[in-house]
Amino acid sequence: MADTPAHEQVETLRIDVEYPAHPPRTESAEFEANKRQLVTKLDTPCFSCGSKDRREVHHLLIEWAEADWADWDKVAKLAHHFDVYGFAAQLGDKPITSPDDIRNLVVICAACHRGAGTGIHLVPFPNWISQVVARDGVTILKPTGQSK
Numbered sequence: 001m002a003d004t005p006a007h008e009q010v011e012t013l014r015i016d017v018e019y020p021a022h023p024p025r026t027e028s029a030e031f032e033a034n035k036r037q038l039v040t041k042l043d044t045p046c047f048s049c050g051s052k053d054r055r056e057v058h059h060l061l062i063e064w065a066e067a068d069w070a071d072w073d074k075v076a077k078l079a080h081h082f083d084v085y086g087f088a089a090q091l092g093d094k095p096i097t098s099p100d101d102i103r104n105l106v107v108i109c110a111a112c113h114r115g116a117g118t119g120i121h122l123v124p125f126p127n128w129i130s131q132v133v134a135r136d137g138v139t140i141l142k143p144t145g146q147s148k
Helices: 029-041 064-069 072-081 087-091 110-114 125-133
Strands: 055-059 105-109
Touching: 029 055, 029 105, 055 110, 072 087, 105 110
Parallel strands: none
Antiparallel strands: 055 105
C-alpha cells in the first residue's frame, strides 16, 4: 500500500502577519446574535471534533482584526464556496459588510480553536482540516509537547 511508514514530523512554523490598526476586540451585537443562533438555538457542535463542550465561534473567512483590509465582494463570493451551515445559499447575494456576518462564522470548541498544536489559530489550515476529515481513531494533530 504505502512505501513510507507512519511517522511523526515536528515542524516549527513562523509567519509574519500584518494587522491594520484597529480598536480593541469587543463582541458586536451582530456577533452576539449570530453566536447565540449557532450555539444556543441551533446547538451546533464543534465543526472539527463534534464536541459540544466549551464551544466558541471563529471567524472563518476573514479575521476580525483584518476586516478593515477586506474586499467584501471577495468575502461574499468565498462564503459560497465555504458555506459551512448553508447560510450563504439562504442569504443569496446579500452583501457581507462585517466579519461578524453569520456566513463568516464557524463553531469550534476551545481546543480546536486555540489549543496549542490543535487549534485553527495555531496550525496550518491543511493540517487542521486533515484532522477534521480523519477516520475515527486517527490523530493527525496533537497538543504541543505530547509524543505519540
